[in-house]
Amino acid sequence: MEGMDHGTHCEEIDETASCFNSLTEDELAMIDRNKTEIKYSKGETIIKQGTKATNILYLKDGLVKLSMNTGENNLIINIKPQNHFISTENLYGVEFHPYSVTALQDCIVCFLDIEDVRYLIKQNNIFATDIYRVINANVVLTYDRLFSLTQKQLHGRFADILLCLSGKIFKDTKFDLPLSRRDLAALTGMAPESVIRIIKDFKNDKLISTQGKRIEILNMPMLKKISAVG
C-alpha cells in the first residue's frame, strides 16, 4: 500500500455539522437570542473576502461557494451544503475573511455571535469536539485538494471534483449542479473550455451523462481509477 488514496478524499469524512445536538436548552436559547437569520438569493455575496470577521456563519439551507479572487484569478476553494459552519477559521486568531462566500442556490444563513460560539466551545465539550472534528476534516480535505490541483492533470482533477460533489455534497450519483462551466473551471483550476472538453470526453466514455444542469455518474469505479491515476 503506497500511502493514502488521494482520489476518494471527499467521501471518507462525513462533515455534516450535527453539532447543535449536544446543546442544552439554555445554550440553544442563548445562541438563538443573538443570532441573525438572513435569506440570500442565488448569486448574492454573503461574505466578501478581506472584510473583518464578526460572526460565525451556519448555513441552515442552500449551497454556497468559498472563493479567493485577485483581479484575473479566481479559485473556488470549497463548496458547502446546508447544515455546515462557515468561517470557523475566524473563531480564534484569524481576523479577516480569507475568502468570499457566494450563494449558489437560495440560502438561509444564521449569523452566530462569535463570542457565543467561543463560550459554547469552552462550556460544552461535546460541542467543542464536534466543531473541531469538522474543522480538522476540512484541513485534510484542503490538503487533498492541494495535492489534486497541483499534481494531477485535467481529467484526474475533474474526476476528483465529480467524486467530491457526488460523495460529499449531494450524496447521490445523480444531482443538479448549480455551477456554470466557469465555476467548474474555478473549482478545478482550469480553463472553462477545458471543462467542456473533459465533460465531452467523459460522456463519450460513458462515465457520466448530462442533461442541462443534471449530472449522473454512470461508471463510478472507472472515475475513481482516473482520479487515482491522476
Place this chain on the structure above:
Amino acid sequence: MEGMDHGTHCEEIDETASCFNSLTEDELAMIDRNKTEIKYSKGETIIKQGTKATNILYLKDGLVKLSMNTGENNLIINIKPQNHFISTENLYGVEFHPYSVTALQDCIVCFLDIEDVRYLIKQNNIFATDIYRVINANVVLTYDRLFSLTQKQLHGRFADILLCLSGKIFKDTKFDLPLSRRDLAALTGMAPESVIRIIKDFKNDKLISTQGKRIEILNMPMLKKISAVG
C-alpha cells in the same frame, strides 16, 4: 482595495506555538510523564503518510517537511520549524496521517499522548485557544498556498515561497536553506529544472544572492511585487 494580498500570506501570522506557557505545573507534569522524546537525523522519516495517528507531535528542535506522495507525484504541503505542533488534524476526527513528516535537519520530536492533549484542551481554556489559533492560522496559510500554487505562474510561486521562508520559517532575509532543488520543486509544484532557471533569473535581476545553501533576499519590495502580480 481588491481583496487580500495573497503575496504576503506567510508573514501575517505568527504561528509560533508558545502554547505551553499557560499550563500549570500539574498539567506540565502530566504531559511530561507521558511524552516520548526522540532524536531524528536529517533525512529520517518521522511519520509515514497513511499510518494511524496515535500521538500529537511537538517539534522541540529542528526543521521538518510535511509531504504527500503517490508514485511519481510528490508535494510538500508545508515546512515547520522548531516549537511547532504537528499532526493537530488528528486531535479529533481524523484517524490517519494525511502526510509524511521528514526531518530536514537533525530534530528533537516530542510524541505527546493524544488523550493528554485533549484533556488539556478541555481543562485549560488558554491552552485550547492557543492551539486553535495555530490550527486556524494554518488553515488560512493552506488556502493561500492553494491559491498561489494553482493561480500564479512559476516566478510568482517561487517569490511566495521565498517570502514564506524568510518571513515565517527563518525570520531573516538571509538563511541556510536545507532543501534540495528537488525539494524546492515539490514545495512550489514545479520541475526541478524550473526552480534552477528561476533562481538564475532572480540572481540576474539582483533579487536574491546565493552561495551554496545560503540564500539572501536583496530586493524584498520587488519580490513582493512579483508575488502579488503572480
Place this chain on the structure above:
DNA sequence: AAATATTATTGATTTAAATCATAAAAGTAA
C-alpha cells in the same frame, strides 16, 4: 416576439512549463 446579453461549444493557434539529453559540479565511497 424580437433584441440583447450571457453561457456553452468547437476547432485552430499559441505558450508556459515539462520533459529530454547532456554536461558540470559536488559529495561519498573505495
Place this chain on the structure above:
DNA sequence: TTACTTTTATGATTTAAATCAATAATATTT
C-alpha cells in the same frame, strides 16, 4: 587518489493546457 553516485545546471524539444476566434445555444430584457 580514483571511481562512483547524486545534485546542479543548461540548452533543445515536446506537450498539456491556455488562449484566441467564431458559432451555437440559452437566458434575460425590452
